[in-house]
Amino acid sequence: MPVQAADIPGTDEVVMSSNVEHVTNVPKPAAIAATINTDIAFQGNYAYVGNYGGFSIYDIKNPKKAKAVSSVVCPGSQMDLSVYGDLLFASVDSSRNDDSCASTGQAASVKESWEGIRIFDVSDKTNPKYIKSVETSCGSHTHTLVPDKKRNNVYLYISSYSPSASFPDCQPPHDKISIVKVPLKNPTSASVVATPVVFPDGGNETQPGLLVPTSGCHDITVYQEKGIAAGACMGDGVLFDIRNPEKPKVTARTTDPNFAFWHSATFNNEGTKVVFTDELGGGGAATCNEAIGPNRGADAIYDIVKGKLVFKSYFKIPRYQADTENCVAHNGSLIPVKGRDIMVQAWYQGGASFWDFTDSAHPKEIGYFERGPAAEGSGGFWSAYYYNGYVYASDFNRGFDVIKINDRRTDSASKVRVDRLNTQTQGSYPEHGHGHGHGH
Numbered sequence: 001m002p003v004q005a006a007d008i009p010g011t012d013e014v015v016m017s018s019n020v021e022h023v024t025n026v027p028k029p030a031a032i033a034a035t036i037n038t039d040i041a042f043q044g045n046y047a048y049v050g051n052y053g054g055f056s057i058y059d060i061k062n063p064k065k066a067k068a069v070s071s072v073v074c075p076g077s078q079m080d081l082s083v084y085g086d087l088l089f090a091s092v093d094s095s096r097n098d099d100s101c102a103s104t105g106q107a108a109s110v111k112e113s114w115e116g117i118r119i120f121d122v123s124d125k126t127n128p129k130y131i132k133s134v135e136t137s138c139g140s141h142t143h144t145l146v147p148d149k150k151r152n153n154v155y156l157y158i159s160s161y162s163p164s165a166s167f168p169d170c171q172p173p174h175d176k177i178s179i180v181k182v183p184l185k186n187p188t189s190a191s192v193v194a195t196p197v198v199f200p201d202g203g204n205e206t207q208p209g210l211l212v213p214t215s216g217c218h219d220i221t222v223y224q225e226k227g228i229a230a231g232a233c234m235g236d237g238v239l240f241d242i243r244n245p246e247k248p249k250v251t252a253r254t255t256d257p258n259f260a261f262w263h264s265a266t267f268n269n270e271g272t273k274v275v276f277t278d279e280l281g282g283g284g285a286a287t288c289n290e291a292i293g294p295n296r297g298a299d300a301i302y303d304i305v306k307g308k309l310v311f312k313s314y315f316k317i318p319r320y321q322a323d324t325e326n327c328v329a330h331n332g333s334l335i336p337v338k339g340r341d342i343m344v345q346a347w348y349q350g351g352a353s354f355w356d357f358t359d360s361a362h363p364k365e366i367g368y369f370e371r372g373p374a375a376e377g378s379g380g381f382w383s384a385y386y387y388n389g390y391v392y393a394s395d396f397n398r399g400f401d402v403i404k405i406n407d408r409r410t411d412s413a414s415k416v417r418v419d420r421l422n423t424q425t426q427g428s429y430p431e432h433g434h435g436h437g438h439g440h
Contacts, residue, residue, distance in 0.1 A: 020354070025398060032054050052078065054075060056071040057128070083422065089119055091141060140159070143157060155182070161216035278328070286324065330345065333421070337413050338412060
């Protein structure tokens with residue numbers, strides 16, 4: 001049934017389904033309280049939360065008492081993060097006057113401007129150290145960490161887009177990704193080793209209703225054990241063969257007339273499905289209302305059949321949001337339930353949704369957590385990820401939330417443990433017990 005206006009919660013009022021509990025909320029540390037929270041990466045007992053002003057490290061050993069242990073002021077959108085060993089990688093997709101943490105905004109039309117990847121040593125959680133920057137073409141909107149099989153290096157697949165003839169370091173048509181190689185024994189020697197072109201023919205540029213024509217990828221999810229990756233590439237959805245991590249090859253492509261902006265991707269544990277998200281309105285619009293309907297600003301579930309992407313259905317949260325609430329499909333992760341495909345996902349002001357797509361053609365929501373319209377006018381959850389029994393979510397304004405689902409359909413997941421989670425670096429979940437990362 002459509003929601004009535006009376007059903008929309010009050011300003012910042014927390015509501016949730018009966019099987020979901022709000023464990024705690026940790027406000028943003030003062031140093032970066034004025035800028036919005038973004039993505040999250042996990043390792044051991046720590047969560048790393050990106051923010052347009054830098055990043056924070058949270059101790060989550062006891063999730064009920066999660067607390068910030070440090071904040072680094074180092075501005076530059078979007079600060080998409082991944083972590084590996086003592087290294088933290090951060091994406092900068094806003095043109096800066098230099099690569100330092102003291103940098104200020106400077107037009108990309110100035111040749112000396114910088115954007116790309118920053119690398120931090122986080123061996124001391126209370127005092128991270130900035131050790132290296134790598135400039136990349138058109139910056140780094142997001143990046144995906146790809147460990148090599150021998151564990152001597154990690155690769156970063158850098159997604160960026162929106163070239164311009166007036167940008168010396170971001171020339172059209174772009175249509176590529178940058179691959180940064182980071183030698184683990186000498187991370188300060190990190191450099192760009194390849195710039196494979198994903199769309200030699202230009203990709204999807206003419207479909208009506210596109211947010212922007214394809215000129216690269218927005219985000220890539222790799223499933224290294226299976227040698228595959230899924231690219232959410234603006235106007236296109238893409239599969240890659242990544243068995244040689246320095247030479248990813250496009251193996252399938254698809255478009256969708258209802259998609260405005262292919263934003264992110266999640267494989268199921270078997271690697272036989274991909275959930276793609278559509279960021280209709282770019283994350284700033286109210287798209288979870290009756291006017292937009294169920295098939296736009298949604299997830300699209302594809303089965304991978306003989307190497308091709310076969311569309312099965314859309315999924316969208318069933319709770320209409322107010323016309324003031326920016327709401328759209330955003331970042332989520334799998335919940336490791338054997339024999340089922342279940343994930344948790346952020347929807348900006350739509351909150352966090354728990355949903356089951358085991359039957360690709362008939363997905364359904366099984367739980368949710370959300371706040372009423374944000375006092376600031378825009379806000380909500382950027383990311384909501386499952387890690388070792390709990391869900392952690394980064395709210396633009398409200399900080400860091402810890403949530404738990406108590407449901408017989410997902411309870412078995414709490415037995416599965418991993419020691420690292422970069423959600424765009426998927427690995428198969430162990431059947432039970434402790435997992436040693438497996439590329440997580």
